[in-house]
Amino acid sequence: DAGVIQSPRHEVTEMGQEVTLRCKPISGHNSLFWYRQTMMRGLELLIYFNNNVPIDDSGMPEDRFSAKMPNASFSTLKIQPSEPRDSAVYFCASSGLAGGRYNEQFFGPGTRLTVL
């Protein structure tokens, strides 16, 4: 089975440009997570979707960040406009929730974003 797929794997852009990160969760999973990893702050949850609906976006740093999940097999994280401090590795993870019981989150390989 394919795991969580993220694209692009690397993105280099200039300050002020729009950046769109993409994620395809594991088929059948109904929960999707976006994380950001930096040296200073470690791994932080940005937003959590359940059944394509955003449940908790309290980790989204500011209005420049937005995330969508138009269907069960696709999600995007958009930064507009991007700033150098957004440089980080962004991970997408998915899990299959069964009866409210915790299920493992499966992580994608990440997108390394560099904003110049």
Next chain:
Amino acid sequence: AQSVTQPDIHITVSEGASLELRCNYSYGATPYLFWYVQSPGQGLQLLLKYFSGDTLVQGIKGFEAEFKRSQSSFNLRKPSVHWSDAAEYFCAVGPPGSNYKLTFGKGTLLTVNP
């Protein structure tokens, strides 16, 4: 607020030596506890988890971890390290019964010398 502390930023061991990575947490009750491993350029992979019951849990790749409530710790151990274990290890906590809202430690980078 919940928090996770991994006191060791970087650990170096020789291949074949034993390993213990420390993890301490702060939480109002007994949380769900996890250890993840991240190889270079890869996402995180779950090694093991503790929800309740037996405080010694076994995971993949020969790893185990012990939950000690009195010390608020969940240390990861391996009796004999292999060169392929070189990676970064993350401890995480989450609210009991929750599928999300994991809080991760800053990670411990493991280097294995031949």
